Amino acid sequence: MSVPFLIWLFIFKYLPLSGWLMAFQDYKPARGFQESEFVGFDQFTFLFQDQRFLEVMRNTLAMSMINLVLGFVMAITLAVLLNELRQVGFKRIVQTISYMPHFLSWVVVAGLVSSALSVDDGIINIMLMNLGIIDTPIMFLGVGEYFWGIIGASDVWKTVGWNSIIYLAAITMIDQEQYEAAEIDGATRLQRILYITLPGIKPVVVILMIMNIGYILESGFEAQYLLMNPMNMGYAENLDIFVLRYGIRQANFSLATAAGMFKTVISFIFLFGANKIAQKLGEARLF
Numbered sequence: 001m002s003v004p005f006l007i008w009l010f011i012f013k014y015l016p017l018s019g020w021l022m023a024f025q026d027y028k029p030a031r032g033f034q035e036s037e038f039v040g041f042d043q044f045t046f047l048f049q050d051q052r053f054l055e056v057m058r059n060t061l062a063m064s065m066i067n068l069v070l071g072f073v074m075a076i077t078l079a080v081l082l083n084e085l086r087q088v089g090f091k092r093i094v095q096t097i098s099y100m101p102h103f104l105s106w107v108v109v110a111g112l113v114s115s116a117l118s119v120d121d122g123i124i125n126i127m128l129m130n131l132g133i134i135d136t137p138i139m140f141l142g143v144g145e146y147f148w149g150i151i152g153a154s155d156v157w158k159t160v161g162w163n164s165i166i167y168l169a170a171i172t173m174i175d176q177e178q179y180e181a182a183e184i185d186g187a188t189r190l191q192r193i194l195y196i197t198l199p200g201i202k203p204v205v206v207i208l209m210i211m212n213i214g215y216i217l218e219s220g221f222e223a224q225y226l227l228m229n230p231m232n233m234g235y236a237e238n239l240d241i242f243v244l245r246y247g248i249r250q251a252n253f254s255l256a257t258a259a260g261m262f263k264t265v266i267s268f269i270f271l272f273g274a275n276k277i278a279q280k281l282g283e284a285r286l287f
Contacts, residue, residue: 023258029251043258053242053259059148060238063219066152068212074160076205079167080193098161106158106222113154113227117141141227144235151223166208167201174200203284210278210286214271217263239263 023043025036047053078098085091101109116123117140125137140146178196187195221240228236237245239259247256271286278285 020257020261022254023261025254027254027257029253039254043254044262046255047258047262052246055234056237056239056242059235060217060219062148063151063224063238064216066148067155067219068216070152070156071159071163072205072209072212074156075163076167076198076201078160079164079171079201080197082164082168083171083197084189084193095161098164100161101158102162104158106226109154109158110223110226113150114141117150139231141229142231144232147227147232147235150227151220154223154227155220166204170201170204171197206278206284207286210271210274213274214267216270217267 021033022036024038024040025033026039026042027033027036082091082095085094117125119125119137119139122137122140124140125134128134129137140150174196178200179192182192182196217239219238219240221238224236224238225241225244228241243256243259247253247259275286
């Protein structure tokens with residue numbers, strides 16, 4: 001039963017790695033791999049000396065870290081709070097509402113975000129003005145410094161419910177006798193969360209953290225591409241958009257391959273490094 005999956009994995013994940021040869025060539029599609037000029041590490045040298053690439057790396061790492069931290073904190077918090085709900089009907093309603101944004105495409109979400117942050121009738125500006133926090137509407141998508149926060153908040157809203165599922169499943173695996181014993185000993189609800197629930201799901205949290213660190217340079221594409229404009233481009237452009245704009249659109253396939261290869265190698269190093277650190281600390285590890 002696993003053979004079709006292994007064949008798919010080889011064809012679409014491992015076989016294309018032969019294309020990494022383009023990163024060391026001045027690749028021209030008309031010439032092919034055999035006749036394209038070999039330039040060594042010139043593409044990588046150009047990348048690391050390009051000021052724009054350094055800004056793109058800053059944006060990629062910043063948005064990835066924001067999404068990683070907020071995603072973990074909010075998903076775990078939601079899972080713990082849902083676990084503490086005693087009204088089963090209300091709990092299911094909350095779960096359903098929190099899951100729904102996961103099934104929306106980023107095109108729809110980007111439209112909702114743009115409408116909510118609109119200067120004319122955006123709900124965020126209206127609410128802030130009614131509370132007296134601001135006097136005039138703010139063009140949120142026109143200020144680059146706000147972009148990382150907007151992406152982080154949008155990503156959390158879209159994924160927090162779905163991401164909380166695995167933590168809820170981990171919580172259900174905790175021995176219920178521990179809660180009963182703690183309650184008999186007079187532990188408060190907060191103490192039961194701190195000393196039973198959170199330690200009980202710690203191995204799952206560590207494993208997921210290791211896996212997500214391996215995707216540290218995957219800050220997203222659709223959200224940034226759809227919400228980016230000339231005013232916030234300095235903070236919105238990440239590595240994937242850089243590859244699209246300066247590699248694929250300009251037919252510089254060697255540069256695009258070099259950037260993609262760099263991202264893969266760095267992610268590989270982060271993944272194994274995080275797993276090794278977890279092993280040294282005596283925590284659960286991925287392999």
